[in-house]
Amino acid sequence: MARGRLAGGALILALAAGLALVWAAKTRVLPDRYNPFEPLDPSEALNPVTDAKLWLADRDGPLCRAALARATAFRLMPGRADPPGCSRDHTVTISGLSEAKLRPEEMNCTIALRLFLLERHVIQPAARLHFNSGVATIAHFGSYSCRTIAGSWRMSEHATANAIDLAGFRLGNGRLISLKKDWNGAADARGFLREVREGACRLFNTTLSPDYNADHADHFHLDMGLFHTCR
Numbered sequence: 001m002a003r004g005r006l007a008g009g010a011l012i013l014a015l016a017a018g019l020a021l022v023w024a025a026k027t028r029v030l031p032d033r034y035n036p037f038e039p040l041d042p043s044e045a046l047n048p049v050t051d052a053k054l055w056l057a058d059r060d061g062p063l064c065r066a067a068l069a070r071a072t073a074f075r076l077m078p079g080r081a082d083p084p085g086c087s088r089d090h091t092v093t094i095s096g097l098s099e100a101k102l103r104p105e106e107m108n109c110t111i112a113l114r115l116f117l118l119e120r121h122v123i124q125p126a127a128r129l130h131f132n133s134g135v136a137t138i139a140h141f142g143s144y145s146c147r148t149i150a151g152s153w154r155m156s157e158h159a160t161a162n163a164i165d166l167a168g169f170r171l172g173n174g175r176l177i178s179l180k181k182d183w184n185g186a187a188d189a190r191g192f193l194r195e196v197r198e199g200a201c202r203l204f205n206t207t208l209s210p211d212y213n214a215d216h217a218d219h220f221h222l223d224m225g226l227f228h229t230c231r
């Protein structure tokens with residue numbers, strides 16, 4: 001009986017909190033960055049509501065592309081007939097983030113959006129902290145690849161452009177930080193790369209680093225598949 005009353009009380013509290021949130025959102029008492037009903041502005045600092053906004057953008061292509069358009073230029077790619085098990089659905093091609101450039105690459109909007117957030121709010125500040133220089137270029141091994149996971153029958157998230165592999169970072173001062181050579185290299189590079197992994201784990205469902213296995217000795221694998229892994 002007491003437990004029933006407790007559950008009832010919790011339900012009423014949750015309802016009241018929900019109503020208060022809707023009221024605050026509608027009356028614009030909340031700043032946009034804390035209002036889950038306002039589209040994500042990728043240049044705003046990450047906060048707990050960012051996750052709710054990303055969750056909504058993951059499920060709504062136009063909402064994702066509107067958020068991405070606030071952040072960087074992109075090209076919406078046409079649909080194509082891909083082999084069974086592989087697809088590119090409303091993918092976008094990007095070649096730049098807030099500061100860093102990358103070789104033009106086609107990927108899901110949600111991967112592009114999260115990559116932007118990672119670069120803007122994790123990679124650039126970490127590079128300034130560890131190297132006193134920003135990142136000018138991000139080297140990658142691409143997103144779409146119609147294949148299974150190495151050593152498995154399961155299709156890779158790369159088969160649906162739902163992943164990206166990052167191989168290294170060229171700093172503004174010319175220094176190259178690569179996963180292969182620097183994961184266990186100089187202290188500043190080690191610290192930087194581990195900070196990038198931490199940030200990626202916050203933004204992507206799966207983050208695999210050289211700590212995971214030998215297949216990942218030279219890149220970070222980031223994807224938005226169903227499983228949560230941070231290794």
Ligand SMILES: [Zn+2]
Binds near residue numbers: 158164165220221222
């Ligand atoms: Zn990968």
